[in-house]
Amino acid sequence: MKKLGNLLPAARLRRLTHLTAITRNVTRWSSTYAMLKRYVAIRGFVHQLNDRTILSLLPTDEQDKDIDILLGILGELESGTKDLQAEDSTILDARNLFDETILLYPDAAKRLGPNADILVSPIFESAVTKLLNNAAGQLSAVERESVCGLQMNFLATQNPSDKPLTLAERAKKRKKTSHEEFNYLDCRFLRPTSNMCERFFSLAKLALTDHRRAMTPQNFEQQMFLKVNNWLWNVSDLVKAMSK
Numbered sequence: 001m002k003k004l005g006n007l008l009p010a011a012r013l014r015r016l017t018h019l020t021a022i023t024r025n026v027t028r029w030s031s032t033y034a035m036l037k038r039y040v041a042i043r044g045f046v047h048q049l050n051d052r053t054i055l056s057l058l059p060t061d062e063q064d065k066d067i068d069i070l071l072g073i074l075g076e077l078e079s080g081t082k083d084l085q086a087e088d089s090t091i092l093d094a095r096n097l098f099d100e101t102i103l104l105y106p107d108a109a110k111r112l113g114p115n116a117d118i119l120v121s122p123i124f125e126s127a128v129t130k131l132l133n134n135a136a137g138q139l140s141a142v143e144r145e146s147v148c149g150l151q152m153n154f155l156a157t158q159n160p161s162d163k164p165l166t167l168a169e170r171a172k173k174r175k176k177t178s179h180e181e182f183n184y185l186d187c188r189f190l191r192p193t194s195n196m197c198e199r200f201f202s203l204a205k206l207a208l209t210d211h212r213r214a215m216t217p218q219n220f221e222q223q224m225f226l227k228v229n230n231w232l233w234n235v236s237d238l239v240k241a242m243s244k
Helices: 007-016 030-047 061-084 091-104 106-112 122-132 141-146 167-178 195-207 217-228 235-243
Strands: 151-153
Touching (some): 007 030, 030 061, 061 091, 091 122, 122 141
């Protein structure tokens, strides 16, 4: 594909098709899929170039069959990769996607498993997954402790009245509260990836032109956050804020 990107081969290929060669970007996994997909699309035209240098680099027929099989596998993984990049993706969605991938490709468990070495806090992730799956009752003691900061209300430990409770009343209260469930925050705000932040940083980089160099960092940050969260406000809110 690198040879096809050179000046003369690229010009000859352009006469046969509007598709150009795509090279692999080591920083993006999806570029491998894009490169192989483009190769399959243009390999018929590549043979028509009659360039000995390029023809000597082409895969054999058996290798082409392996590429077709590999492309099908990468196509499945590519769909999962794009789902992870969605802004409405949750940790539960990511866990379900990883579990499905492990079922198809068991070797992926080393990196995608719930206890993979790459995870910073597997206990917290497991707890959040259960909360998103409405299974708070299945939390272990360690998992419950890891998400204690997400609890919305805590159980009352003191008697609201001044009258002390009897032994029987305290026993009944302990039995009642032991079966109560804590209410937790909606954990959908916890993102499985940093794509939303990366998009925001890219947008800030494009917006920080020479015309905005004189802006203070505080004003620039406020404007960028208003831009990203423009669905939370409208013109009427702006008028109310200016009138105060």
